[in-house]
Amino acid sequence: MDNEKENKSNLKNIGKIIFKLILTAGALFASYIVGIYLLLILASSDINIVSTIWSAILLPSLLLFLIYSKNKKRDLKRWVIFLLLFLIVLGINIGINKYEESITIKTNVNINCEEYLPFVDETKIVKLENEASLKLKDDLPIIDGAAAVFPVYSAFVNAVYPNTVELNDGVFEYNNTVRGYFLLAQKETDMFLGGFPSDDQVEFAKEQGTEFVYTEIGKDAFVFFVHKDNPVESLTTEQIKKIYSGEITNWKEVGGNDEEIVAFQRNEGSGSQSMLKRFMDGTPIMEAPTEQVNDFMVGIIDQVSDYKNKTNSIGFSFRYYMEGIIKNPNVKILKIDGIEPNLENIKKGNYPITSYLYAVTYKNNDNENVQKLLDWILSKEGQEIIEKTGYVGIK
Secondary structure (H helix, E strand, O other): OHHHHHHHHHHHHHHHHHHHHHHHHHHHHHHHHHHHHHHHHHHHOOOOHHHHHHHHHHHHHHHHHHHOOOOHHHHHHHHHHHHHHHHHHHHHHHHHHHHHHHOEEOOOOOOOHHHHOOOOOOOOOOOOOOOOOOOOOOOOOOEEEOHHHHHHHHHHHHHHOOOOOOEOOOOEOOOHHHHHHHHHHOOOOOEEEEOOOOHHHHHHHHHOOOOEEEEEEEEEEEEEEEEOOOOOOEEOHHHHHHHHHOOOOEHHHHOOOOOEOEEOEEOOOOHHHHHHHHHHOOOOOOOOOHHHEEOOOEOOEOOOOOEEOOOOEEEEEEHHHHHHHHOOOOEEEOEEOOEOOOHHHHHHOOOOOEEEEEEEEEOOOOOHHHHHHHHHHOOHHHHHHHHHHOOEEOO
């Protein structure tokens, strides 16, 4: 009789164990499916990775703790409280990310090339009213350029190249400044349109046995911008140098609010960072924290951080890029030495920080069409495209 009771008790215990195992397997399966789903949703929404780990790993573990708890009522209450706290923290995390997203200004916008393609009706590029005086058919120069100049050289292609040419087909390329100068240095392209290269890019070209040749084809303003609610309207060139050297650290020192200045920079080799170095003219630039260095080339640079549009921030770019491509209503471009960087002031030479737009080639290129294209860019037709796009011509 006792053996029978013991057997029943053992069977009952075995049943409980099997039930718990089934419950455990079901809970793990269900919770990890939910966890993976949350992981995908949160990751695609740029939510902090900590939230995804908690959602996918910690919550299922808590369910296991609840299954094997001896005081389920007490531990259920604790679990519910913890779950509510987790959801509150997750909500705050999402809110912070949404706020950061809302104040982000992508000063490194990778231009939507689809809007500026040649040989299509729906395009934003400038088109000449009459057929161009130059028409290239064979030995087409491989042309490349910076993001802000893409609308210009796409318009050149539209005017001069055969209508069979397509973007990134080996003739009409878009690689942006860093890779663009790398390819030109290796003579894999014939012409790069953009700002002046950095010292490192020039040195790399020399190492490859390449000598860059620079042709000025247009002008633009190098500008500094702040949040629209920043009371500062103008800075002097000396004040900007002191800000970017770390000598001036608070906006109240230049007539603004009592706030620490957060001065953003770009990645090494970008056109705007190279221009900042030339503007500083030997004045050492303070080292920017990683989160304040701006770059879009994911995979080449370790960390990417966009310009955060806060009232204490300052950034820099080129006038056409800011006004013609980014078009963010929440920032304002500063006057420099009291002078606004508009087209008239750039033309007259009044604005103190202007930069040339270059067509950069290399010496001893045996493709005769490279010089023909350069001559045409400097002609009335080429200069018309440059000016109608939004730059200042040089003639």
